[in-house]
Amino acid sequence: MAERSASLTINAEAPIELPVYPASVGPAVLDVGALTRQGYFTYDPGFVSTASCDSAITYIDGDEGILLHRGYPIEQLAEQSGHLELCYLLLHDRLPRPAELRDFVDSIKRHAAVDEQALNFYTGFRRDAHPMSIMCAVTAGLAALYHDAFDADDEGYRVDTAHRLIAKMPTLAAMTYRHSRGEPFVPPREDLDYAENFLHMMFAPAGGDYEVNPVLARAFDRIFLLHADHEQNASTSTVRMAGSTGANPFACIAAGIAALWGPAHGGANEAVLNMLAEIGSPDNIPKYIKRAKDRDDPFRVMGFGHRVYKNYDPRAKVMQDTCREVLAELGVDHDPTLQMAQELERIALEDEFFVERRLYPNVDFYSGIILKAIGIPVEMFTVIFVTGRTPGWIAHWKEMVSAPYKIGRPRQLYTGEDRRDYVPIDRR
Numbered sequence: 033m034a035e036r037s038a039s040l041t042i043n044a045e046a047p048i049e050l051p052v053y054p055a056s057v058g059p060a061v062l063d064v065g066a067l068t069r070q071g072y073f074t075y076d077p078g079f080v081s082t083a084s085c086d087s088a089i090t091y092i093d094g095d096e097g098i099l100l101h102r103g104y105p106i107e108q109l110a111e112q113s114g115h116l117e118l119c120y121l122l123l124h125d126r127l128p129r130p131a132e133l134r135d136f137v138d139s140i141k142r143h144a145a146v147d148e149q150a151l152n153f154y155t156g157f158r159r160d161a162h163p164m165s166i167m168c169a170v171t172a173g174l175a176a177l178y179h180d181a182f183d184a185d186d187e188g189y190r191v192d193t194a195h196r197l198i199a200k201m202p203t204l205a206a207m208t209y210r211h212s213r214g215e216p217f218v219p220p221r222e223d224l225d226y227a228e229n230f231l232h233m234m235f236a237p238a239g240g241d242y243e244v245n246p247v248l249a250r251a252f253d254r255i256f257l258l259h260a261d262h263e264q265n266a267s268t269s270t271v272r273m274a275g276s277t278g279a280n281p282f283a284c285i286a287a288g289i290a291a292l293w294g295p296a297h298g299g300a301n302e303a304v305l306n307m308l309a310e311i312g313s314p315d316n317i318p319k320y321i322k323r324a325k326d327r328d329d330p331f332r333v334m335g336f337g338h339r340v341y342k343n344y345d346p347r348a349k350v351m352q353d354t355c356r357e358v359l360a361e362l363g364v365d366h367d368p369t370l371q372m373a374q375e376l377e378r379i380a381l382e383d384e385f386f387v388e389r390r391l392y393p394n395v396d397f398y399s400g401i402i403l404k405a406i407g408i409p410v411e412m413f414t415v416i417f418v419t420g421r422t423p424g425w426i427a428h429w430k431e432m433v434s435a436p437y438k439i440g441r442p443r444q445l446y447t448g449e450d451r452r453d454y455v456p457i458d459r460r
């Protein structure tokens with residue numbers, strides 16, 4: 033696999049040869065395994081330059097603002113494909129043929145309902161529990177319902193589990209929302225497509241009719257599609273790490289949900305809306321931009337910046353178009369929050385601090401505004417992200433367990449005490 037090698041000399045020691053593996057596109061990697069045998073670890077807090085695995089699912093070029101799933105650009109997928117077609121693509125290595133897509137969609141519809149017993153999970157939660165804590169718990173709870181069949185070595189099990197998770201996540205998300213409102217759950221319907229069904233389970237009156245708005249359904253399909261995968265981000269790496277121990281995949285996805293919750297990751301869409309509310313008026317934007325630049329002030333412009341993208345996030349562009357479509361459909365194009373977001377974006381993109389650090393809006397900047405306009409409560413935003421990201425998580429779990437893998441076990445730069453003897457309590 034290695035076509036080249038790098039030679040590392042530490043002080044006057046003999047050089048250490050490190051194989052260099054080429055990527056199909058993008059940076060090659062150095063295999064640093066030989067360093068451990070020589071008594072060194074590599075040091076890379078935040079894994080800024082560490083490739084933790086091989087993967088053929090998603091490629092990002094952060095400098096150019098490129099995102100490819102199995103080679104297909106996100107803009108083309110957003111324009112010409114749909115969320116479930118992308119789910120198939122992530123799970124397999126090619127676009128589905130018509131019959132394959134039909135079978136996949138049918139399977140997702142068949143698996144959308146959750147077991148009666150899972151309904152009881154919800155009764156233990158207060159109505160005001162954060163929806164992400166409920167999502168973590170009920171997803172881990174599915175491991176209890178499906179543990180008997182667990183066999184990560186069986187491709188049939190891997191595919192079934194992926195279908196179950198993709199199918200059930202919108203149902204669990206809608207149940208979480210309805211629980212918070214004290215409303216009865218609305219079961220999934222097989223005659224609706226994935227996004228329509230989600231809107232139906234969220235907003236239909238119990239036992240009554242609900243007409244799904246096609247513009248909003250299309251917007252949700254895009255939101256799910258744009259969030260579907262993003263290579264080795266914090267939550268996906270968490271899913272892989274948990275999966276590398278041989279844990280039940282539903283529990284691994286629950287671990288990913290926990291990692292996604294934070295405001296530096298999936299919680300950013302919620303944080304964007306909270307930030308816009310705090311700013312309050314466009315007149316206050318310069319004050320907040322000043323705060324964002326002050327190193328002694330923890331304030332950051334939420335929805336800006338990305339570990340990988342040092343250019344406009346390609347998902348943010350599509351999200352911006354969807355945002356305009358939704359606001360026009362709902363007749364709220366002059367929404368003050370949107371106007372403030374646009375003004376904040378304009379000022380930040382012209383500011384030297386943001387320009388120098390290549391800080392651009394990310395996917396979360398506009399998704400929160402769309403969700404707010406549709407009437408989704410702010411604390412549900414990250415749950416929508418969970419629903420969108422589940423196919424990516426399970427595709428990565430499936431890819432990992434389908435080939436030989438090692439338990440994820442990083443090392444450390446130890447900075448504590450050297451060996452010392454215990455001092456009995458009466459002599460301290």
Ligand code: CMC
Pocket residue numbers: 262265295296297298300324325331332333334335336337338339340389391394395396
């Ligand atoms: N506002 C103001 N300054 C920022 C921001 C921001 N949003 N993001 C980064 N910076 C500054 C940071 O202070 C640092 O400045 P300096 O060079 O003076 O020390 C410089 O830019 C580099 O930042 P960093 O923290 O080293 O970058 P990182 O790659 O570790 O962090 C990030 C990436 C996404 C955590 C960060 O940009 C951030 O906190 N953004 C706001 C939260 C957010 O929108 N997160 C969603 C990410 S996209 C959705 C997802 O994939 O989950």
